[in-house]
Amino acid sequence: MNIVIRLLLVAVAVAALNTAAISQPAERGVTASEIVLGTTMPMSGPAAFWGVGVSGGMEAWLRTINDAGGIHGRRLRLVVKDDAYLPPRAVANTRESVERDAVFALVSSLGTANVFAMRDYVIESRTLWITPLASTDIWAGYRSKKYLFVTYPGYIDEGIYLTRYAAENLKAQKVAVFYQNDLYGQQGLLGVKRGIAQKNLKLVGQASYEVTDAEVTAQGQKLKESGADTVVLYATPRHGALIVREMAKLGYAPTLVSSFTLLDPIMFTLAGDAWNNVYHATYIPLPGTGDAKVDAVLATLTRVNPALARNPFNAIAGVSFIEAFLEGLRRTGPNLTKDRLVTAMETIKNWDGDMIRQVSFGPDQHQGTNRLYMVKAENKQYRKLTDWYTYPRKF
Amino acid sequence: MTQLLQYAVGGLAAGSLYALVALGIVLLYRSSRVLNFAHGDMATLATFIAFTLLARAFPFPVAIAASLAAAAALGAAFFFVILRPARESTLLGRIVITLGFALLLSGVMQLVWGSDTQTFPFPLSDTRVYRIGEVVVSEMNLGTILAGLALMGLMYLLVQRTKVGLAMRAVAQNPAAAQALGIPARRIYALTWGLASALGGAAGVLLAPVVYLDPFMMIDPFLKGFAGAVLGGMDSMPGAVVGGFLLGVAESIFAGYVSFKFKTTLAFAVIILVLMVRPEGLLGREYHRRV
Numbered sequence: 192m193n194i195v196i197r198l199l200l201v202a203v204a205v206a207a208l209n210t211a212a213i214s215q216p217a218e219r220g221v222t223a224s225e226i227v228l229g230t231t232m233p234m235s236g237p238a239a240f241w242g243v244g245v246s247g248g249m250e251a252w253l254r255t256i257n258d259a260g261g262i263h264g265r266r267l268r269l270v271v272k273d274d275a276y277l278p279p280r281a282v283a284n285t286r287e288s289v290e291r292d293a294v295f296a297l298v299s300s301l302g303t304a305n306v307f308a309m310r311d312y313v314i315e316s317r318t319l320w321i322t323p324l325a326s327t328d329i330w331a332g333y334r335s336k337k338y339l340f341v342t343y344p345g346y347i348d349e350g351i352y353l354t355r356y357a358a359e360n361l362k363a364q365k366v367a368v369f370y371q372n373d374l375y376g377q378q379g380l381l382g383v384k385r386g387i388a389q390k391n392l393k394l395v396g397q398a399s400y401e402v403t404d405a406e407v408t409a410q411g412q413k414l415k416e417s418g419a420d421t422v423v424l425y426a427t428p429r430h431g432a433l434i435v436r437e438m439a440k441l442g443y444a445p446t447l448v449s450s451f452t453l454l455d456p457i458m459f460t461l462a463g464d465a466w467n468n469v470y471h472a473t474y475i476p477l478p479g480t481g482d483a484k485v486d487a488v489l490a491t492l493t494r495v496n497p498a499l500a501r502n503p504f505n506a507i508a509g510v511s512f513i514e515a516f517l518e519g520l521r522r523t524g525p526n527l528t529k530d531r532l533v534t535a536m537e538t539i540k541n542w543d544g545d546m547i548r549q550v551s552f553g554p555d556q557h558q559g560t561n562r563l564y565m566v567k568a569e570n571k572q573y574r575k576l577t578d579w580y581t582y583p584r585k586f
Numbered sequence: 587m588t589q590l591l592q593y594a595v596g597g598l599a600a601g602s603l604y605a606l607v608a609l610g611i612v613l614l615y616r617s618s619r620v621l622n623f624a625h626g627d628m629a630t631l632a633t634f635i636a637f638t639l640l641a642r643a644f645p646f647p648v649a650i651a652a653s654l655a656a657a658a659a660l661g662a663a664f665f666f667v668i669l670r671p672a673r674e675s676t677l678l679g680r681i682v683i684t685l686g687f688a689l690l691l692s693g694v695m696q697l698v699w700g701s702d703t704q705t706f707p708f709p710l711s712d713t714r715v716y717r718i719g720e721v722v723v724s725e726m727n728l729g730t731i732l733a734g735l736a737l738m739g740l741m742y743l744l745v746q747r748t749k750v751g752l753a754m755r756a757v758a759q760n761p762a763a764a765q766a767l768g769i770p771a772r773r774i775y776a777l778t779w780g781l782a783s784a785l786g787g788a789a790g791v792l793l794a795p796v797v798y799l800d801p802f803m804m805i806d807p808f809l810k811g812f813a814g815a816v817l818g819g820m821d822s823m824p825g826a827v828v829g830g831f832l833l834g835v836a837e838s839i840f841a842g843y844v845s846f847k848f849k850t851t852l853a854f855a856v857i858i859l860v861l862m863v864r865p866e867g868l869l870g871r872e873y874h875r876r877v
Contacts, residue, residue, distance in 0.1 A: 409842045
């Protein structure tokens with residue numbers, strides 16, 4: 192008799208709890224008035240220009256959207272955490288974002304090494320992940336990318352492209368690489384090596400540095416001794432400027448080719464004239480090159496936050512990382528859940544945002560963009576050199 | 587051979603900065619037996635003060651002099667306000683206090699000046715170079731080496747040839763006896779702290795034009811300066827200088843001929859090795875305790 196009553200009470204309790212559960216918000220990070228986003232990036236340290244620029248750009252852009260009423264009546268709130276470009280801190284920040292801040296989506300987590308450290312956790316937690324700022328090549332063959340959407344290039348692909356361009360247009364024969372000794376730089380180095388193999392060039396030198404290194408005098412000398420006619424850079428803004436100045440000091444003037452990560456006029460402030468005539472790849476159109484939409488985005492960002500004028504390209508890049516996601520939110524409509532967003536994102540085909548162009552997703556295609564073109568830095572202006580180059584999609 | 591010389595010359599400039607930092611560390615260690623973990627941050631703060639004054643169009647010598655004076659005042663104030671009231675605490679306790687001060691300073695700098703990297707204007711150019719044979723040295727590097735040597739020379743004169751220096755050495759050797767002889771120990775300590783902080787500030791001002799100014803600029807040089815001080819002998823001022831220069835040159839040659847990846851590791855390996863094999867350092871005296 193006692194047992195039957197107890198079982199009945201338990202059944203009633205379970206039913207009551209279930210009802211209570213159903214009346215909770217159905218989706219983490221989404222309320223009737225707000226969508227919460229989280230990111231971790233370097234707001235201090237040698238990569239701070241990236242973090243401050245990208246997060247500043249995203250925040251300013253979201254502010255204009257919120258001022259215009261948000262998306263389907265919901266404001267977007269971005270919680271930015273500083274990881275000083277250190278993988279352990281990035282992982283800890285991400286856990287906090289997912290578990291404590293209960294974000295709807297993680298956006299623009301910055302740093303290939305950082306993303307690599309956190310990817311198992313994020314994928315297993317089935318959290319929406321929008322454009323982690325890591326070489327796209329790390330996702331090839333990785334499992335369950337259902338909630339991952341990327342509109343960012345891969346450094347291997349970029350390295351191949353930069354080297355091929357240098358071989359075909361800059362008479363490159365002997366190539367050296369200055370790279371960060373972590374997954375970011377190593378991916379770039381791998382790309383350059385593949386490009387060298389494809390074009391029958393020679394890799395005559397490679398000089399690495401640690402993120403914590405304060406100076407690169409020995410690396411500069413090593414590169415000079417290699418006798419390379421072309422040096423490829425995969426570095427942070429600070430170390431990129433340091434090595435370029437070091438080479439200038441030693442009277443060594445190779446052709447300089449850089450990843451798009453150093454595509455920002457701040458490099459002229461840091462490196463001075465030594466940054467003239469550096470060749471870059473880029474995956475977005477640039478301000479001051481006749482593209483009205485891009486110029487308008489920059490004008491909006493600097494109006495909202497004048498400090499971004501110091502770091503403009505990183506700021507507009509921030510916008511490019513989340514544009515497709517914002518479009519996905521619009522397409523999902525007011526009834527917003529993770530899975531409904533995924534379905535909506537997968538309907539995006541050949542879509543042009545203000546910054547990001549020709550984004551295409553699909554049920555088996557979560558790599559949204561795969562194009563680059565070359566520019567040359569000249570006195571803080573950037574001159575377009577080629578048309579779009581398309582590399583193979585990996586996922 | 588030219589290669590080796592070039593690596594060595596590159597290491598000399600870095601070594602000169604390590605030597606300056608090491609000198610400040612050893613100065614304090616000798617007098618108050620405290621390893622000042624806030625040394626790097628105090629140097630950075632002095633550099634930020636100089637940066638702000640230069641941005642307000644103060645003439646360069648004025649800005650530098652003012653920032654060094656501010657560093658000295660800060661060091662002396664730290665001694666009077668925080669360390670001296672804690673004189674009953676253990677040595678470890680006092681070291682932890684300096685660690686706390688370091689964190690406090692770092693936080694203040696980030697709050698006031700932000701974490702952005704800044705370029706520091708300096709009258710010497712980093713791109714104008716002089717050639718000595720096949721070896722290239724920049725104006726900035728040369729200036730750093732000369733300024734470092736000049737400061738070290740001045741310190742030597744002060745400590746060995748003046749009455750104040752004599753008082754400093756007396757207080758370092760035996761504070762109680764020195765006080766009994768009428769030497770104002772407190773003021774000497776404050777002076778020592780001020781001098782050491784000013785030396786650190788000079789290192790910061792010489793470093794910032796080369797590696798860019800931000801609140802974390804001195805973390806690496808502080809560690810390497812500490813390694814240089816250990817190498818040369820923690821209670822020997824000439825040792826600090828020798829250790830700093832040696833470490834700078836060794837690091838550069840190691841990076842060039844062995845591996846870039848372990849360049850910073852070398853400094854830590856040096857600390858461990860020296861403490862294991864010859865804890866008093868190259869020029870230090872063996873530490874005997876009277877029982």
